[in-house]
Amino acid sequence: MKLEVRNCGKQYGEQWALQDVNFTLTHGIYALLGPNGSGKSTLMNILCTLLEKTTGTLLWEDKEISTCENAYLQQLGYMPQTPCMYEDFTLFNFLSYMGVMRGMPKSFLHQRIEEVTKKVELTDALDKKIRAYSGGMKQRAMLCAALLHDPKILILDEPTAELDPLKRILVQKLLMEVSKDKMILIATHVVSDVEFIADQFLILKKGVLIEQGSRLALVKLLDGKVKEVKTTMEEYQSFKQQYAISSIRYEHEQLIARVLDLDDTLEGEVVTANINDVYLHLFGEKYAVL
Numbered sequence: 001m002k003l004e005v006r007n008c009g010k011q012y013g014e015q016w017a018l019q020d021v022n023f024t025l026t027h028g029i030y031a032l033l034g035p036n037g038s039g040k041s042t043l044m045n046i047l048c049t050l051l052e053k054t055t056g057t058l059l060w061e062d063k064e065i066s067t068c069e070n071a072y073l074q075q076l077g078y079m080p081q082t083p084c085m086y087e088d089f090t091l092f093n094f095l096s097y098m099g100v101m102r103g104m105p106k107s108f109l110h111q112r113i114e115e116v117t118k119k120v121e122l123t124d125a126l127d128k129k130i131r132a133y134s135g136g137m138k139q140r141a142m143l144c145a146a147l148l149h150d151p152k153i154l155i156l157d158e159p160t161a162e163l164d165p166l167k168r169i170l171v172q173k174l175l176m177e178v179s180k181d182k183m184i185l186i187a188t189h190v191v192s193d194v195e196f197i198a199d200q201f202l203i204l205k206k207g208v209l210i211e212q213g214s215r216l217a218l219v220k221l222l223d224g225k226v227k228e229v230k231t232t233m234e235e236y237q238s239f240k241q242q243y244a245i246s247s248i249r250y251e252h253e254q255l256i257a258r259v260l261d262l263d264d265t266l267e268g269e270v271v272t273a274n275i276n277d278v279y280l281h282l283f284g285e286k287y288a289v290l
């Protein structure tokens with residue numbers, strides 16, 4: 001299983017939303033990170049063939065996708081950023097409709113509806129109209145639609161944005177479970193949702209893929225540079241002007257700031273970096289909480 005993106009670029013008018021993007025997906029979970037407007041949805045739409053690329057080549061199993069589009073699309077499950085379902089349908093009717101459109105045999109379709117709705121805890125809401133769903137229910141319903149035909153490739157644009165903490169865990173577990181025989185690309189702003197489930201990270205900045213690698217490879221960029229510094233609120237107000245600070249906490253009334261100390265100028269306990277620190281390093285400049 002291999003999906004290759006080579007020299008991919010996308011121009012909207014004069015503006016390049018993606019430039020010379022190169023990566024290869026095999027099986028496992030890939031997290032696509034980047035700030036608003038960095039090109040994540042553009043890239044996903046191109047991978048789903050909803051948008052024409054301006055430059056480059058997409059290869060599925062070593063074949064140009066345009067030469068095997070039907071076979072490719074049969075293997076693809078896509079969940080867009082905003083829910084798009086027939087709101088007057090019940091979830092059962094909507095999923096049945098999607099399955100029929102995909103040519104799924106009826107018995108397999110019914111079995112899959114049962115399986116996927118159970119996995120996202122929507123079995124009890126199958127006969128309810130989608131219009132009456134909450135935001136989080138709609139998001140899980142969209143995930144059901146993407147998973148329904150058991151595709152090999154899953155492309156998910158912000159799949160957890162609307163979910164409460166428990167449902168986030170549910171979806172993380174589900175994605176880990178199904179990733180064994182799939183490639184899953186997840187675009188998200190919620191770094192903590194993917195930090196420990198993604199096998200690889202792809203990081204976009206202004207349409208350019210600036211980093212790609214495993215969690216360990218990325219946190220190595222900040223080896224020895226993340227410190228927990230004991231401070232006071234007064235001190236903190238002045239040193240937050242000079243350093244990027246990823247979090248603060250109180251321990252026994254003592255304020256502790258988690259600081260990116262790139263030039264090794266601060267006294268403090270060196271701690272292991274996480275993907276949030278890496279994100280702050282790549283995008284945050286000098287950024288402080290509070």
Ligand SMILES: Nc1ncnc2c1ncn2[C@@H]1O[C@H](COP(=O)(O)OP(=O)(O)OP(=O)(O)O)[C@@H](O)[C@H]1O
Nearest residue numbers: 012013017034035036037038039040041042043081
């Ligand atoms: N249809 C379009 N026409 C013109 N410009 C567009 C179009 N769609 C996106 N863009 C621009 O392309 C750039 C990338 O947008 P895109 O939606 O891919 O970013 P994103 O990383 O998905 O952002 P977000 O995190 O906010 O969803 C932005 O500058 C955006 O304004």
